[in-house]
Amino acid sequence: MELTLILGPMKSGKSFDLISYFAPLRYTKKRFALFQSERNVRDNQIESRNGALLDANKVGSFAEIIDAGYEIIGIDEIHMFRPEEAENIKKILQKGTQVVVAGLDLDYRGEMFLIIKKLLEIGPLRVVYRRAVCENCHEHNAVYTQVYNNGAPITEGMPPVIPDDGTFTYSPLCRSCFKAN
Numbered sequence: 001m002e003l004t005l006i007l008g009p010m011k012s013g014k015s016f017d018l019i020s021y022f023a024p025l026r027y028t029k030k031r032f033a034l035f036q037s038e039r040n041v042r043d044n045q046i047e048s049r050n051g052a053l054l055d056a057n058k059v060g061s062f063a064e065i066i067d068a069g070y071e072i073i074g075i076d077e078i079h080m081f082r083p084e085e086a087e088n089i090k091k092i093l094q095k096g097t098q099v100v101v102a103g104l105d106l107d108y109r110g111e112m113f114l115i116i117k118k119l120l121e122i123g124p125l126r127v128v129y130r131r132a133v134c135e136n137c138h139e140h141n142a143v144y145t146q147v148y149n150n151g152a153p154i155t156e157g158m159p160p161v162i163p164d165d166g167t168f169t170y171s172p173l174c175r176s177c178f179k180a181n
């Protein structure tokens with residue numbers, strides 16, 4: 001079946017897109033489920049910034065759901081998964097399950113997450129690129145997520161996954177305002 005990617009920086013409405021896609025399915029007979037990384041420390045729900053919520057299951061690997069027989073699955077924050085998980089997503093698609101994935105495409109250096117690269121290589125039917133409002137110049141054209149440690153932009157030496165524990169702060173920024181290494 002087909003793969004859809006919803007990509008963009010922090011605060012660009014990716015989770016809301018995902019929720020909008022799946023919320024109506026609750027009233028159908030479709031076998032569907034939403035997933036997020038077990039590394040996500042928040043509740044078992046996907047939440048968008050405007051307050052919309054849907055229940056989600058935490059998984060470490062998609063190997064667990066290849067044979068689960070879902071008609072459609074959604075995955076939030078795909079960048080929190082290991083790159084090898086792209087192979088499991090391919091297997092899920094081959095089983096006839098439709099997959100809708102949301103997440104950051106670019107890391108704190110402005111470089112593409114390896115799992116996103118691998119998913120693009122599978123040949124998604126749709127790739128939706130979202131923009132956020134740049135928190136520096138306030139234009140609606142942010143494509144990057146700048147990560148700060150005590151107010152200073154980090155341009156190297158950080159694991160490519162952004163922890164969600166308050167250690168780091170982050171801002172969506174446009175091409176002019178983003179500081180790459």
Ligand SMILES: [Zn+2]
Nearest residue numbers: 134137174177
């Ligand atoms: Zn800007």
